[in-house]
Amino acid sequence: MSYPAHVTDTVYRYDGTFQGFLCCIFESYSRKEIPAAVCAPDRGQISFYDSCEIVTDPARAQRVARGLERLGPTVKERITTGFLSDDPEHELILLRFARICFEKGPAAARATGDPDICAAFDLERAVNNEACKYIEFIRFEQRDMMLGTVIHPKNRILPLLRGHFCSRLPDEDFMIFDATHGIAMLRRDRKVQYMVMEHYDKNTGQEELDWQKLWIRFFDAVTIEQRRNERCQMTHAPKRYWKDMCEMGPLVRRSKMRKQPDKNSSFTPCADIKICGILISIYYLYACVRSRAGSRQEICPAADGKTEKIGEFLHDGRIAAYS
Numbered sequence: 001m002s003y004p005a006h007v008t009d010t011v012y013r014y015d016g017t018f019q020g021f022l023c024c025i026f027e028s029y030s031r032k033e034i035p036a037a038v039c040a041p042d043r044g045q046i047s048f049y050d051s052c053e054i055v056t057d058p059a060r061a062q063r064v065a066r067g068l069e070r071l072g073p074t075v076k077e078r079i080t081t082g083f084l085s086d087d088p089e090h091e092l093i094l095l096r097f098a099r100i101c102f103e104k105g106p107a108a109a110r111a112t113g114d115p116d117i118c119a120a121f122d123l124e125r126a127v128n129n130e131a132c133k134y135i136e137f138i139r140f141e142q143r144d145m146m147l148g149t150v151i152h153p154k155n156r157i158l159p160l161l162r163g164h165f166c167s168r169l170p171d172e173d174f175m176i177f178d179a180t181h182g183i184a185m186l187r188r189d190r191k192v193q194y195m196v197m198e199h200y201d202k203n204t205g206q207e208e209l210d211w212q213k214l215w216i217r218f219f220d221a222v223t224i225e226q227r228r229n230e231r232c233q234m235t236h237a238p239k240r241y242w243k244d245m246c247e248m249g250p251l252v253r254r255s256k257m258r259k260q261p262d263k264n265s266s267f268t269p270c271a272d273i274k275i276c277g278i279l280i281s282i283y284y285l286y287a288c289v290r291s292r293a294g295s296r297q298e299i300c301p302a303a304d305g306k307t308e309k310i311g312e313f314l315h316d317g318r319i320a321a322y323s
Helices: 018-031 058-071 073-082 090-104 106-110 115-137 158-168 206-221 230-236 239-244 269-296 306-314 317-322
Strands: 010-013 037-039 050-053 141-143 146-151 174-178 183-188 191-196
Touching: 010 018, 018 058, 018 090, 037 090, 058 073, 058 090, 073 090, 073 106, 073 115, 090 106, 090 115, 115 158, 115 239, 141 206, 146 239, 158 174, 158 183, 158 191
Parallel strands: 010 037, 010 050, 146 174
Antiparallel strands: 141 146, 174 183, 183 191
C-alpha cells in the first residue's frame, strides 16, 4: 500500500491515553511520515530508533476526532474498539488504518484484502469477541451490600461491559475488577467510575458459599454424563474463562474433585430433577387452589404483600446474574 508519507525509523511515545493516540495521528500528518512504532509508557521497550515524544494537545485530538466522525461509524468504532486491545502493535496498526481511511474514504474500511485494513479488523473482532464471552461467563457474588466479581481478560474490555450490565442490573450497585490490568469498574448510585486496584478479596462468607453450592448443584443436576464432550465444551467456553466461573472451578473439576454417585444410593442427579418436578407440580396445584379461593372471596392478590416479595426476588442480583 502506497502512502502520501515515507516510513521512518522514528518511535512515537505518548502518554497512553486515547487523546494522546489521536495526537500521534495528527503528528504523523504534520510530519508527513509513518513511524516505525507507537509506544505507551507501560510498554517502555528498548529501541535503537530515534524517539519522538508526542505531547497530548486536546485541540489537536479534537480535530482528529471530528475527522473520524466524518468517516462514519464503522471507522470510528474500529479505532475506538481496537484501541482497547493489548496487542503490542495495536497503536501502529490503527494509525496506519486511519491514514488509509483519511486518504481513500470510509469505503476503505471494507477492503480487508489490504494487510493494514485486515489487521485493524482483527483487532476489533478479538476485543468484541472477548467482551461477548465475558458478558456470558461473568459470575457475580454478594459483597458489602453490592455485587462484585473478578475477571482476567486479555484486553481492556471494561468499557464494553458497562452498557450491558448497567442496563441488565439497573437497580444494583456492582464492581467488576480486571485483575490483568489492575482496573475496576465501579457502579454506585447510578454513576460509573474506573479506579486502579491491586487485588480483590473474594467473599468467603457462609451465605455466599451456600449460593455458589446451590448453583453448582443445579449445574450438576442438568448435566447428562453420557453426553459429556469436553472438547466441545471448551470450544463454547474456553478454558481460560473457567477460573472465574464457580461451577467450573477447582472444587468441581470432574477430573479430580467430582464424586461419582453412590451405587447403593438412589439419590442421583436424575432423582434430583424428578423430585424438583414433583415439588413444582404440588406447588402449582396449591397455587391454583389458592387463586380460586381468593377469587371467590374477592381478595386482592397483592393485599398481603406477596406480589412485592416476588418482585424483590426477581430483581435479586444473583438471579439476574445467573439467568
